[in-house]
Amino acid sequence: MSRFLAFCALALFSSLSWSQNLVISTHPIYLIAKQVTQGIEKPVLLLANQTGHDVSLTPEHRKTIQNASLVIWLGQAHEAPLAKVLSDNKRSIALLDSGILTTLPLRNPRGQALKDTVDTHVWLEPNNAVRIAFFIAALRSQQLPQYREAYFKNARDFAQKMFLTAQHFNVNSKTQPYWSYHDAYQYLERSLGLKFKGALTDDPHVSPTVAQIKYLQDTRVRSKMCLLAEAHASANQYKKLNPIVFQAVDESMSGAGDFVQAWQQLAKQTQKCVLNSQ
Template sequence: MISSTKKFFIALMLFLPAVASAQPNLVTTIKPLGLIANDIAGNHANVEVLLPDSASPHDYALKPSDLKKISSADAVFWVGPELELFLEKLLSDADNAVRLTSYPGMPVRYFEEGSHGHDDHDHHDHSHDGIDGHIWLGPDQSIVIAQAVKDKLSKIDPENAKAYEDNYTAFKAELEQAKLALQTRLAAFNNKGYFLFHDAYGYFEDAFKLSPLGHLTINPDRKPGAKTLVTIRGAIKEGKAQCVFSEPQFNPAMVSTLVKGTDTKVLVLDPMATDLKVGSNQYVDFLNQLGSQYLSCFGEI
């Protein structure tokens, strides 16, 4: 016989809502990876970005709170030592870490040895003679990043694997559509000249058949050398460049000096999506934002 007390608790449990299992917690090192991860996670997983907007992934110093986030995460997505060298020892053998440059199917490009294009050859915090770590700037590479997120989430949260697969399929279709639209618009301008602040956009430029005249610096944390500035100033005065791209964290005064007295425009490329938000923006917003700046450089109305 079941006592009246037990009957009461059984009846009570029938009317209580089921306690939801904890959602997977994902950590990405930088915000563009967070945008991709959130597109795949949807409402079934939490996504947190490790680095603040003002931080450089090339030489970031981990805080105790960062270590706690990493250790407690179900999955940590990082580009690899090509970008976040400070994480190499911590994540290389971590079970919850996914290194994206070495993920199966990732189409990487390589920096050409000796093509630095500047006169500052000090030791840098990341290599520009090997794999280009700026993979999130390429649409094809970002599809593989999304696949890596989908695969990892499906493994740690199989109950929602179908949702992750559907989100990945939608992500891929939307990104392919955005890529095609940008290719069509940018095709008319693939012979236009421009300079970059930072040698980071090779994946984007390969996808859209664009080619810069050069860049001010290879390492965004170092000032351009005097020889480089003289060379670029000469090319600008000769009318070879439609624009010079700066970046949000870079003092624009130097770029303004380079274009002074010419019709060359100064525009900003934001490789870290500083003005976008995980949760309210998608990766395709980031890609379109980059494309819009190139189109502004070339004068498309």
């Protein structure tokens, strides 16, 4: 808890010369911030139409950061290009460094955990999403104490909605196997009762190897398997795995306007894929 309070303290700045803009790096965290600040302020999304893995900073981005009273980003492990402009910025806080999140290690395409790594798709775990909401509420309450009650009420409302939605999916006692094009969904596994059986590649921009295709075929646990993948994945890259149930998903929630609704849609798509592969 002391570490949490230490990070909250970073939000207290004596200067009143800067603007009050709250800037959020990527879309999923922005959606959470938008819920927490509803009726109080409108956060600014820094990397619109960009994921943390593919960042191209413009002068406008740098100006947005310069004018912010608080910048919340995931951290270098997810948004490495932002580290150059945010690591020494006293008005920025990296969620992955905050100590408030439960994190999991990256896994190789065969499901083996990689030492000293972190899977940065933390927002997909409902408890993490709620912790992020309350963290934002605490930070902004330090800067704008007159809105403290409203921030925390919004965070509580978000938490209730998030947990109720997640409970609808956590009903199966038996875990269900699935594949993914690349391993980006392990924070959904506990909520949806999933068991990761392998990925085609460890990088969505790199085609799967013949050896990995063979590994998946040799270790498949069902004649038909669910495959979660980005919509841009080419059928030529996974058709050798047939029979499969292909499901296009978007863990980055791009284009979504509400976090819980986007999480629910992702959960429904995943659950449908798994059930149709039985």
